[in-house]
Amino acid sequence: MSFSSLRTLPREAFVVLSLVSGSHLVNHMYLVLFPPILGVLATEFDVTLATLGFAMGAQAFVNTAFQLPFGYLSDTYDRTLTLGLCLVLGGVGTLVLAAAPTFEWLLVGQVLVGVGVAGHHPSHYPLLSDATTETNRGRVFSVHGFAGNVGFAAPPVVIVAIMSVAGLTWRHAFGAIGALGLAYAVLAVFVSLRYVPRSVRRPNRVDDAAGAAASPGSTDTTGPTPSRRGRVRAQVATLLDSPKILALGLLALVASTAMWGITSFIVTLLEQGYGVESSTASLTLSVMFGVGAVFMLVGGDLTDRFAPAPLIAVSYALVTLFVLLLASFVLPPLAAVFAAVVGGSVGSLSTPARDKLADILSARADLGRNFAIVTVGVMVGNTVAPPLFGVLIETSGFRVGFASIAVVALGVVGLIVAIVAKWGDGFSIGESSPSTDAVDVSR
Template sequence: MRSINYQEHDRLRVSFGSLRTLPREALVVLSLVSGSHVVNHMYLVLFPPILGVLAMEFDVSLATLGFAMGAQAFVNTVFQLPFGYLSDTYDRTLTFGLCLVLGSVGALVLAAAPTFEWLLVGQIVLGIGVAGHHPAHYPLLSDATTETNRGRLFSIHGFAGNIGFAAPPVVIVAISSLDGLNWRHAFGLVGVVGLLYAVVAVFVLLRHVPTSVRQPNGPARPNDGRPTPSLWRRLRAGTRALVESPRILALGMLALVASTAMWGITSFVVTLLDQGYGVGSSTASLTLSVMFGVGAVFMLVGGDLSDRYAPAPLILVSYVLVAAFVLLLASFVLPPSAAVVAAVLAGSVGSLSTPARDKLADVLSARADLGRNFAVVTIGIMVGSTIAPPLFGVIIETFDFRIAFASIAVVALGVAALTVGIVTRWGEGYSLGDAPATGD
């Protein structure tokens, strides 16, 4: 496990105002992948703002729509590693462009869907496309930057992703408020913008970013005359190394449980406010945008806090707060205006912990396995987003919103419990309460 000197790390931090000092290629890559992050995250949350509308128009239950959202997340999870292989072995630009095009086609299928079955097809195509954006974005950012500014650019990339989450409710409400237009026109606009962005972004990548950044680094070849191990042998070795790393598997489980809680909130908070609290549908939809906007700010704040304090307490506190606000919503004791505020905080305060989770993954990793370990964390996130919509949709249909959101609160508390367990078992290099001086 590599040694982490946090005092040195603090000295290396640079203010966001010095972005103008970055090399031109780094600024171009940051701009392109951040824009792509906005577009891809818009695709992920097209359904939640209008679940009630879709349920009535296609005559299906919330549980059925939850399964459609789960199908999108499932294929997103399944195609993470194939896109990663394409990006690492063949071409990052191809991976970048392909994910944007497929996601846009999926959004256009959703816009034109005549039946629920076509909605499901659109969600699957969209999910396949979205799966490619992280495998393309992170290698491009990594090779365009240095260790002294990489974390700062990663946080800007994450901030852009949250803006993408916030945009669909605003776009859908704005388009639907115009005479003769509805959610289909909004989905179609998002798909067309995604296609245009794909063309422009790929052109700029090819024209203005050097091959050394766009092309994969490739595996190191042995220089002693021995043949390169076969793909099967490398897969077996990687799987064995992963199985023998219980701390990273535990971190993947932490990401899975946290994602389940947060996607439970994201998927059904608009419907809760609308049907449960009597908040107007437009206001409820815009609440989702505000939630992600506030979450983007919390993510930047969390990045600063994670450089000052140990990561575990930040994760612990943020998910205890998530559970508290969700329980307030589940209690139905709040007036509608207070429920809107509680919903915003329930869905955003967890973002404080995202940089801390990444820091914990870094501390519990050696440099040689860092990429693999972050892949495990990403897969945990995607599995959670697969589970949450159908799970809580079924609970809502079988019981009610009260039981469903109380269940989400229990899952959020599970994140806190897992954090304590991971640090107690494997956090030898630092305590729960103190910023670490070195990692294991």
């Protein structure tokens, strides 16, 4: 694996990569605050786990709903504003959680966190794309993804460590994480405004058909100004006229459903299905995120060397294989732990490939919106997977539940094959920068 090209990144590109990777880590910490202490929260607020599940679902729903508005903000106004706003709202939401006197306030905090977290992908990817070149963008995306996986793994460690100190509770842990997020927001905005070129911070604008007829310096304003409703209609029309991006969003949804199904129930499977000790099963989840972070880096290097689409197909074929092995119950407990780690992490190989495809298929002025579409797919999968596979496991057992996850993972392979079959090699191999052929590659 060669990351030598990252060592030669221009200073501005290195600054952008550092800023958005840190933001990715912080935002992913916001996403997994509840799971390590669900039992504690249920007792303190006198609610059921199902009720807390509703609160987590509300966060995911709001996160999904605000992807496109943040994408519009990033593409139309300012990426630094979007980055700072998402960090501030997430930090404020976490502080509300820390101080929540009732479950209703806990729900308010979750909604605020969901709104804030919604802005990080629509701001991160356009910044990364404009600050880097296509030759190393897959590696850059993988470093960004690595930081996000560290963010997923950090809250259980931080929360348990703080709660182990006499006199400190989960509220102090949440408060520390929220304060960290707000401090990072200030740092990120300051550094971005000071050291990141305006050409990277500001959105890329392309002339529409009407504007193209006028000279670049024209001040003619006689034409009607589109209404807000008209602009929304235009955005929707443009989106519907971008089938490749919609297909990539669907791919992200199916992949996320499979991976979040594994993440949600792998500990329970190992404990109840394979008789693995509880502490070992929980550690397996942490190891899974760690190995996934490594796979993310490997995937970034492979994405810059080979075609993205085959890498996606191979990674999810491996997910299917290892999840089917788990569902078969033919493995001894130790082998099941190994299969769980690999099956739950090898899908990360494909994340940089998916992100690079989204970049390839985007005109420069729609990067925020297009990455928002991909993230909507991810978030819908995250929302659907727990109740879907939870019901299957409760009604039909682990064998059927995990076999169903394997079928969904195999669906990713089928979908990427169908996409390549429809649009040809141009979708599966590295293409020229879309800025040179924006219309063709975005349609």
